[in-house]
Amino acid sequence: xxxxxxxxxxxxxxxxxxxxxxxxxxxxxxxxxxxxxxxxxxxxxxxxxxxxxxxxxxxxxxxxxxxxxxxxxxxxxxxxxxxxxxxxxxxxxxxxxxxxxxxxxxxxxxxxxxxxxxxxxxxxxxxxxxxxxxxxx
Numbered sequence: 001x002x003x004x005x006x007x008x009x010x011x012x013x014x015x016x017x018x019x020x021x022x023x024x025x026x027x028x029x030x031x032x033x034x035x036x037x038x039x040x041x042x043x044x045x046x047x048x049x050x051x052x053x054x055x056x057x058x059x060x061x062x063x064x065x066x067x068x069x070x071x072x073x074x075x076x077x078x079x080x081x082x083x084x085x086x087x088x089x090x091x092x093x094x095x096x097x098x099x100x101x102x103x104x105x106x107x108x109x110x111x112x113x114x115x116x117x118x119x120x121x122x123x124x125x126x127x128x129x130x131x132x133x134x135x136x137x
Contacts, residue, residue, distance in 0.1 A: 011024035013033055015027060015031070021029055030042065030048050031043065031053070032049050032055050034055055043056035046062050047059075056071070061080055061099040063085075075097050076097060077096055079103050079115065093111065093133045094131060095112055095117075108127075110122060112133065114133075122135035125137060
């Protein structure tokens with residue numbers, strides 16, 4: 001509560017105050033405070049933040065799940081490399097395991113088209129190049 005205020009106002013995300021304080025302080029590096037939190041909390045394992053953060057950034061292959069307040073593995077067939085905020089789907093002709101920082105091209109004579117979970121072998125009598133979305137006769 002600062003001078004002239006009649007009631008205490010909550011600090012904005014990324015900042016907190018001590019009881020009875022007149023101002024809010026930014027959350028220190030490697031801590032965060034999101035909507036509905038009272039205090040700055042330490043980032044979880046595999047997470048970090050800059051000063052004044054409302055959420056933590058996670059290492060490659062992991063994403064911030066606000067509802068769990070944790071870093072979670074990217075699902076199969078998605079990836080997150082450095083500088084990305086969210087897990088992105090692997091392009092056709094490539095796949096990934098859970099927690100991947102990149103997608104791997106499907107090997108020669110296999111393919112993966114939209115909606116497929118894994119690279120599948122080409123049907124008998126057809127072939128493909130590395131990274132194919134389909135097989136050719």
